[in-house]
Structures are given as structure tokens and as C-alpha cells.
Amino acid sequence: MIKARVLFSGGKDSSLTALLLKKLNYDVELITVNFGILDSYRYAQETSKILNLPHKVEFLDREIIEKSVEIILKDGYPSNGIQYLHKSVIEILSDKYKIICDGTRRDDRVPRLSYSEIQSLEMRKNLEYLTPLMGFGHKTINSLVEKYFIISQGESTLMLKSDYETEIRELIKIKDKKPEDYFPKHNQSRVVGIKYKI
């Protein structure tokens, strides 16, 4: 079986990505990155047990998230900073792994690698970068999530998740700023159960 690493937050998109790759008989390992700001990776750890898939935390240099937050504070909104962070993460992990996957969907704007960024990355690093949800719209994703998972949904400030946003918000607070001045209110989801055994 071929090993595939899935960038994993515990949310519905990365969970569905993992499920889909598992069904294609990849040997899936879930990877949660952490920058040492918060131990938020433990939420993903819990969800990985529910999904019955192996999970690993990749501790990356705090400098990367510091730079990301710098961009966000300067811009006044999070998209460029999150985009920078995601690209940096994939760039770093691709020195170590041959197949890296994430939950980018057709309707996602950020973070999202462009076609030429993907081409460059795959060629330079001899990588396979997979985004298995890219061919699905939100209606289809919702129906697949509904079919396979039990999710808990809520406002992003209250959700216990292991995504980039959780540590970014904390770092903004550490810098005596208010995360809500930079992040618009939005809903987040976390997978808390499965309806079929994967």
C-alpha cells in the first residue's frame, strides 16, 4: 500500500479527504501541524481515533506562524497570512513526504495553491500533492459529510479545532490584539463521530 499523508484539522473537509483516500486503498496517515503556540493538535488527535487512522503531530518553526500573523495584522484580514502559512507548511513537509494531501474544495478560495504553484511543487520536490475534494461542490460535500460523519458545528471562536486559525488567533491575542478584529465570524465544524466504519 502506498503511504499518503493528509493535513488534518479534525474538521469535515480533512476527514472526508482521509476517508476518500482510504477508500482508494492508500495507507493514510493524518498529520497535524503545530507551531508551539497552543496544544490545539489534541482535538485532531481525538478525531483521528474516531476515524481509526494513525495520527502524527509535526512541530514546525514558530517563525512561520509569526510571519503569517505579521501579514494578517498588516493586512487587517486573514487570507494572505493563511495562504502564506499553508504554502510554507506544504513546502516544508514535502522535503519529508512523497504524497501530501489536503481538504481543499472546489469552492475554497484560501488557502489554495494555484495550478502553477502545484506544478512547481510537484516537480521541484518530486511530490504528489492531492486535493481529492477539488472536484466537488458544497452541496455534494455536505451530502457526503452527512452520509459518513457526525459533526459538531459552531462559531469559530468556540470550536475546539486544530486548524491554523486556532493558533493564529492565540498568537494575535498574545500580541495584545483582538482576533475578532481580523477574522470575520464564520462557522466551523469538527467530526465527532462516524456512521460507518472506515
Place this chain on the structure above:
Amino acid sequence: MIKARVLFSGGKDSSLTALLLKKLNYDVELITVNFGILDSYRYAQETSKILNLPHKVEFLDREIIEKSVEIILKDGYPSNGIQYLHKSVIEILSDKYKIICDGTRRDDRVPRLSYSEIQSLEMRKNLEYLTPLMGFGHKTINSLVEKYFIISQGESTLMLKSDYETEIRELIKIKDKKPEDYFPKHNQSRVVGIKYKI
């Protein structure tokens, strides 16, 4: 089970698309369109038996392929004509089916619907349009094809396939022109066996 229709030529991309959707527990029906120029749909019919999936031929108006060939003869190359044909096919089938899927891949240029064309189609027709291979590059597609299928590969003039090109070429011949003046030489594939039962 939710019914999903897959536009099917008997080639590796549409076969892999069908397999992936089957693995996501969709009730897959393979659809081959035909414009009455040639009975080329029978190659897809054969491959559908190999895949053990139900197959249906949708006979569409000859006018559509006539228009497509008109565009190709005017342009001197096939991309716009094929794009026109594919968009017309999806537009017509979406009056009849709720979920339509095709084998468009990340690296494909034509035929390929743009993001806004997809949005418009899904909203106007209350359709789900899925392109499950969109998140995969050619290296990944090749490795998945290799894992699941036995394929026969050859030059496009010699391959017995049920794609748009087969009938387009024939119609160009009927009009006393040479298809090879319009189509660059390229390789085509057809699935002739499977390595695992789907």
C-alpha cells in the same frame, strides 16, 4: 443509494471516475452519448461489462456534433469544438439527471468547464456536477490506473473508443476532409480489464 451518472468513453479517466464514485457508495450508471454518426458507443458498452456497472447510451441530436465540427473546420484545431460539444452535452443531460460526473483531471485543458460555468449550471439546473479526478495530477492518476485497471494504449486513429473524437473524426471524413489535418497525433487509452473487482 444516491444515483450518479458518469459520462463514459471506456477510457481510463472515465473508468477511474466511476470507480471512485462507486467506492463512495454512489449508485453509478455509465452514460455514453452518441450522435448517430457511428455506433462507437459499443466499445464503452464492452468496457462497462468489464467494470460490472450498468451502462446506457444517450442518443443526442446530430445538430450538436454538426455545429462542433463546423467550429473545428473553421478553427483548424479541435479544442473549441470539443469544448462546445461537452458543454452542450452536460447542459442537455442536466435536464434529466440530478448528478452528472465526468473524468476531467487537474491537468486537462479541454474539455473543461470553468468555475463560473459550473456554478451557473449547478444553480440553474439544480444539478450536482462532479469531477472527482480534479484534485489529482497525472502521476497520481497513472498510479491509480495502474493499480486498478488493465489498459490498452495506442495512437488515437487506431483506438476503438466511444469518446467525442471518434464521431467527430468520422463526420469530418463524411465532409471530405482529413481528420488528421485537425487533430494532432496523440495517445488514447481504453480499459480492457480490471485488477480488483469493483
